[in-house]
Amino acid sequence: MHTGMVDFGIHANMTDERSIDHDGGILEYSRRKGTTIQTWSPFQYGMFEGTFIDNDKFPELNKKLAELADKYGVSKNGIATAWILRHPAQMQVIIGTMNPDHIKDSAAGADVKLTNQEWYDVYFSAGNTLP
Ligand SMILES: NC(=O)c1ccc[n+]([C@@H]2O[C@H](COP(=O)([O-])OP(=O)(O)OC[C@H]3O[C@@H](n4cnc5c(N)ncnc54)[C@H](OP(=O)(O)O)[C@@H]3O)[C@@H](O)[C@H]2O)c1
Numbered sequence: 001m002h003t004g005m006v007d008f009g010i011h012a013n014m015t016d017e018r019s020i021d022h023d024g025g026i027l028e029y030s031r032r033k034g035t036t037i038q039t040w041s042p043f044q045y046g047m048f049e050g051t052f053i054d055n056d057k058f059p060e061l062n063k064k065l066a067e068l069a070d071k072y073g074v075s076k077n078g079i080a081t082a083w084i085l086r087h088p089a090q091m092q093v094i095i096g097t098m099n100p101d102h103i104k105d106s107a108a109g110a111d112v113k114l115t116n117q118e119w120y121d122v123y124f125s126a127g128n129t130l131p
Pocket of ligand 1: 051053054098099110
Protein backbone atom coordinates (compact mmCIF):
# COMPACT_ATOMS: atom_id res chain seq x y z
CA MET A 1 0.00 0.00 0.00
CA HIS A 2 3.00 2.28 0.27
CA THR A 3 5.15 2.05 -2.85
CA GLY A 4 6.69 5.50 -3.21
CA MET A 5 10.27 4.29 -3.54
CA VAL A 6 9.23 1.91 -6.32
CA ASP A 7 6.81 4.29 -8.08
CA PHE A 8 9.56 6.78 -8.75
CA GLY A 9 11.56 4.32 -10.89
CA ILE A 10 8.49 3.15 -12.79
CA HIS A 11 7.38 6.71 -13.56
CA ALA A 12 10.81 7.88 -14.70
CA ASN A 13 10.92 10.99 -16.86
CA MET A 14 7.22 11.69 -16.33
CA THR A 15 5.54 14.71 -14.76
CA ASP A 16 2.84 12.95 -12.75
CA GLU A 17 2.78 12.79 -8.96
CA ARG A 18 4.35 9.33 -8.75
CA SER A 19 7.38 10.47 -10.74
CA ILE A 20 8.56 12.62 -7.83
CA ASP A 21 11.51 11.22 -5.89
CA HIS A 22 10.67 11.66 -2.20
CA ASP A 23 13.60 9.59 -1.00
CA GLY A 24 16.72 11.13 -2.53
CA GLY A 25 17.36 8.10 -4.76
CA ILE A 26 17.96 5.81 -1.75
CA LEU A 27 16.63 2.72 -3.56
CA GLU A 28 18.90 3.17 -6.58
CA TYR A 29 21.85 4.18 -4.37
CA SER A 30 21.42 1.10 -2.17
CA ARG A 31 21.29 -1.20 -5.18
CA ARG A 32 24.52 0.26 -6.58
CA LYS A 33 26.27 0.04 -3.21
CA GLY A 34 24.95 -3.43 -2.32
CA THR A 35 23.09 -2.12 0.73
CA THR A 36 20.02 -4.10 1.76
CA ILE A 37 16.80 -2.18 2.36
CA GLN A 38 14.48 -3.46 5.09
CA THR A 39 10.76 -2.99 4.51
CA TRP A 40 8.92 -2.45 7.77
CA SER A 41 5.15 -2.79 8.22
CA PRO A 42 4.77 -4.88 5.06
CA PHE A 43 1.12 -5.78 5.82
CA GLN A 44 -0.06 -2.39 7.05
CA TYR A 45 -1.39 0.76 5.40
CA GLY A 46 -1.26 4.39 6.54
CA MET A 47 0.43 5.27 9.80
CA PHE A 48 -1.65 3.41 12.42
CA GLU A 49 -4.68 2.16 10.51
CA GLY A 50 -3.97 -1.57 10.59
CA THR A 51 -3.47 -4.33 8.05
CA PHE A 52 -4.81 -4.38 4.49
CA ILE A 53 -5.11 -8.17 4.65
CA ASP A 54 -8.81 -9.17 4.64
CA ASN A 55 -9.69 -5.49 5.04
CA ASP A 56 -12.95 -4.46 3.30
CA LYS A 57 -11.40 -1.12 2.37
CA PHE A 58 -9.21 -2.87 -0.21
CA PRO A 59 -11.44 -5.28 -2.17
CA GLU A 60 -9.41 -5.31 -5.39
CA LEU A 61 -6.13 -5.92 -3.60
CA ASN A 62 -7.59 -8.71 -1.48
CA LYS A 63 -9.18 -10.32 -4.53
CA LYS A 64 -5.83 -10.39 -6.34
CA LEU A 65 -3.94 -11.59 -3.25
CA ALA A 66 -6.50 -14.37 -2.79
CA GLU A 67 -6.27 -15.41 -6.45
CA LEU A 68 -2.48 -15.67 -6.33
CA ALA A 69 -2.52 -17.26 -2.87
CA ASP A 70 -4.75 -19.96 -4.32
CA LYS A 71 -2.48 -20.46 -7.31
CA TYR A 72 0.71 -20.78 -5.24
CA GLY A 73 -0.80 -22.56 -2.23
CA VAL A 74 0.13 -19.88 0.29
CA SER A 75 -1.74 -17.19 2.24
CA LYS A 76 -2.31 -13.55 1.34
CA ASN A 77 0.57 -12.70 3.68
CA GLY A 78 2.73 -15.01 1.60
CA ILE A 79 1.85 -13.20 -1.63
CA ALA A 80 2.46 -9.78 -0.05
CA THR A 81 5.86 -11.06 1.09
CA ALA A 82 6.60 -12.51 -2.35
CA TRP A 83 5.71 -9.17 -3.94
CA ILE A 84 8.36 -7.35 -1.93
CA LEU A 85 10.95 -10.09 -2.42
CA ARG A 86 10.42 -10.10 -6.20
CA HIS A 87 11.80 -6.59 -6.55
CA PRO A 88 15.39 -6.72 -7.88
CA ALA A 89 16.69 -4.70 -4.90
CA GLN A 90 16.41 -7.93 -2.86
CA MET A 91 14.84 -6.20 0.12
CA GLN A 92 14.34 -7.89 3.48
CA VAL A 93 10.79 -8.12 4.84
CA ILE A 94 10.46 -7.10 8.50
CA ILE A 95 7.26 -8.55 9.94
CA GLY A 96 5.82 -7.61 13.32
CA THR A 97 3.37 -10.39 14.20
CA MET A 98 3.89 -12.61 17.25
CA ASN A 99 1.31 -15.05 15.91
CA PRO A 100 3.10 -18.29 14.88
CA ASP A 101 0.62 -18.96 12.05
CA HIS A 102 1.10 -15.49 10.59
CA ILE A 103 4.88 -15.91 10.82
CA LYS A 104 4.70 -19.24 8.94
CA ASP A 105 2.25 -17.82 6.38
CA SER A 106 4.47 -14.83 5.71
CA ALA A 107 7.71 -16.81 5.51
CA ALA A 108 6.16 -19.16 2.94
CA GLY A 109 6.17 -16.27 0.49
CA ALA A 110 9.94 -16.55 0.25
CA ASP A 111 9.45 -19.68 -1.88
CA VAL A 112 7.06 -17.98 -4.31
CA LYS A 113 8.42 -16.27 -7.41
CA LEU A 114 5.72 -14.09 -8.94
CA THR A 115 5.80 -13.52 -12.69
CA ASN A 116 6.34 -9.97 -13.92
CA GLN A 117 2.66 -9.79 -14.89
CA GLU A 118 1.56 -10.99 -11.45
CA TRP A 119 3.85 -8.47 -9.77
CA TYR A 120 2.24 -5.65 -11.77
CA ASP A 121 -1.25 -7.06 -11.22
CA VAL A 122 -0.74 -6.79 -7.45
CA TYR A 123 0.68 -3.30 -7.92
CA PHE A 124 -2.39 -2.23 -9.93
CA SER A 125 -4.83 -3.90 -7.55
CA ALA A 126 -3.49 -1.69 -4.75
CA GLY A 127 -4.53 1.37 -6.78
CA ASN A 128 -1.20 2.08 -8.46
CA THR A 129 -0.81 2.98 -12.12
CA LEU A 130 1.69 3.03 -14.94
CA PRO A 131 2.41 6.33 -16.72
N1 LIG B 1 11.65 2.40 11.69
C1 LIG B 1 10.39 2.74 11.53
O1 LIG B 1 10.10 3.88 11.21
C2 LIG B 1 9.33 1.71 11.70
C3 LIG B 1 8.02 2.00 11.33
C4 LIG B 1 7.07 1.01 11.42
C5 LIG B 1 7.43 -0.23 11.92
N2 LIG B 1 8.70 -0.47 12.32
C6 LIG B 1 9.06 -1.76 12.90
O2 LIG B 1 8.98 -2.76 11.88
C7 LIG B 1 8.51 -3.98 12.47
C8 LIG B 1 7.33 -4.49 11.70
O3 LIG B 1 6.28 -3.54 11.71
P1 LIG B 1 4.78 -3.98 11.87
O4 LIG B 1 4.58 -4.69 13.15
O5 LIG B 1 3.94 -2.79 11.58
O6 LIG B 1 4.68 -5.06 10.64
P2 LIG B 1 3.53 -5.88 9.95
O7 LIG B 1 3.98 -7.30 9.94
O8 LIG B 1 3.19 -5.24 8.65
O9 LIG B 1 2.22 -5.72 10.86
C9 LIG B 1 1.96 -6.52 11.97
C10 LIG B 1 0.48 -6.40 12.28
O10 LIG B 1 -0.26 -6.93 11.19
C11 LIG B 1 -1.17 -7.89 11.70
N3 LIG B 1 -1.35 -8.97 10.72
C12 LIG B 1 -0.39 -9.59 9.97
N4 LIG B 1 -0.97 -10.55 9.20
C13 LIG B 1 -2.30 -10.52 9.46
C14 LIG B 1 -3.41 -11.27 8.97
N5 LIG B 1 -3.30 -12.22 8.05
N6 LIG B 1 -4.64 -10.99 9.47
C15 LIG B 1 -4.79 -10.02 10.41
N7 LIG B 1 -3.77 -9.28 10.92
C16 LIG B 1 -2.54 -9.52 10.44
C17 LIG B 1 -0.52 -8.41 12.94
O11 LIG B 1 -1.50 -8.97 13.78
P3 LIG B 1 -1.15 -10.33 14.57
O12 LIG B 1 -0.10 -9.99 15.56
O13 LIG B 1 -2.46 -10.72 15.16
O14 LIG B 1 -0.65 -11.32 13.56
C18 LIG B 1 0.11 -7.15 13.52
O15 LIG B 1 -0.88 -6.39 14.20
C19 LIG B 1 8.19 -3.67 13.94
O16 LIG B 1 9.25 -4.13 14.74
C20 LIG B 1 8.10 -2.16 13.97
O17 LIG B 1 8.49 -1.62 15.22
C21 LIG B 1 9.65 0.48 12.21
